[in-house]
Amino acid sequence: MTNPSKLFSPIRLGSLELQNRIMVSPMCQYSAVEGNPVDWHFVHLGSLAISGAGLLCLEATAVSPEGRITPGCLGLYSDENQARLQRLVQSLRSVSAIPLALQLSHAGRKASSRTPWEGGSLIAEADGGWRPLAPSAIPQKPEEPAPNAMSVKEIRQVADDFAQAARRARQLGFDAIELHMAHGYLVHQFMSPLSNQRTDEYGGSLDNRIRLALEVFKAVAEAAGPGIPVGVRLSASDWVDGGWDVAQTIALSKQLEALGCSFLDISSGGLSHAQAIPVGPGYQVPFAEQVRQEVQIPVVSVGLITGARQAEDILVQGKADMVAVARGFLHDPRWPWRAAAELGATVGTPKQLLRCLPRGHEPIFGDVRIGQR
Known part of the structure; x- marks a missing residue:
């Protein structure tokens, strides 16, 4: 059956083909222990794995201990992290064929933070935190201690840490x-x-x-390796005069594309406490549209x-090729079911849940319409 909806049409990210254009956006849960997933991750991600989305991306996963945003962030920098994450991946694979992506991250000067429900402030070293790293010794907030400005050796170690985490992700079978x-x-x-005032080869131009x-x-x-598409999430604007902007985003996007980048995930903000963001429905879509044109x-x-x-x-008007949904999934883990019903499309559903699809949208399973016996 051909879906009449653009949202529910297939799309290819490099070598990976997705059944629809809905991505479960990576959403930090701040619940890990020493970088390891816990029961909460199994329940939370298990629910999203059977949502009918085209792609499930796990939350920001640090490539080193000091790269964690909070002590409760996932990591993929140790054998134990890899073993624990392997169990999670196996659990998700056992209930769903949804493709799995992993977001790799390093928090820099935003590391060693309390969880959002604890206020999100910097945890002092005396209280169990650690000294964050950054390109320059400029604090995230004026009242906070400055991070350590990184040496060139430390900068190059970051690239190595990302690569090692990517090798682990490949071994874990991420798509x-x-x-x-x-x-x-x-x-x-x-x-x-705004945050980089270096004068060496990593600063200035x-x-x-x-x-x-x-x-x-x-x-x-x-x-x-060639079998795993690698994409990049970018903030298209700092929302601060003199900061990173969409023109620079486009310039970087073109260079990433030339290197073989498979997709770009366009967001904005997050760098400066001085940002002024006019938040509203689809407020970041214009950034994606500008990048897509280039x-x-x-x-x-x-x-x-x-x-x-x-x-x-958004898709029909050519403003983007996919949408990533976060809060919508937290509110309704079956968001794609509702969307498919509204748009007259079909969506993959576990056999155990076929009877609870929105009324009037019961799918055809083989040649038999599922119903009450």
Whole structure:
């Protein structure tokens, strides 16, 4: 059966074909222990795995202990992390064929933070935190201690850490990797002149400020191998005068595309406490649209995309190739079911749940319509 909906049409990310254009956006849960997933991850991600989405991306996963946003963030920097994550992947694979992506990240100066429900402030070293790393000794907030400005040796170690995490992700059988270069985390900190005031080869000009981004991408793409598409999440704007902006985003996007990047996930903000963001439905879609006009690879749009018609219109109007939904899934883990019912499309559903699809949208299973015996 051919779906009449653009949202429920297939799309290819590099070598990976997805059944529809809905991505479960990576959503930090701040519940890990020493980087390891816990029971919460099995329940939370298990529910999303049977949602009918085209792609499930796991939350930001640190490539080193000091790269965690909070002590409760996932990591993939040790054998124990890999073994525990293997159990989670096996659990998800046992209930769903949904493709799995892993978002690799380093928090930079935003590391060693309390969880959002604890206020999100920096945890002092005396209280069990650690000294964050950054391109320059500029604190995230004026009242916080400055992070350690990284040496060139430490910068190059970051690229190695990303590559090693990518090798582990390949061994775990992930279908795709997304590199987190947005939301004010380490790679974004190098990109923005607001947080990068270096005078060496990693600071100053645009080419220097994006050097780490390109080095990380190349290292990960080589480590992942040709069978695993590697994409990048970017903040298209700092929402602060003199900061990172969409023109620089497009310039970086073109270079990433030339290196073999499989998709771009376009977000914004997160770098500066001075940001002024006019939050509203689809407020980041214009950034995705501008990037999409300049590249040939798929572009994912995010940002308060909550309605089926809203998502469909974004794709039909050529503003993006996919949508990534986060809060909508937290509110309704079966969001794709509702969207398919509204758009007259079909969606993959576990046999055990066929009877509870929206009325009037019961699927054909083989040649038999599922119903009450």
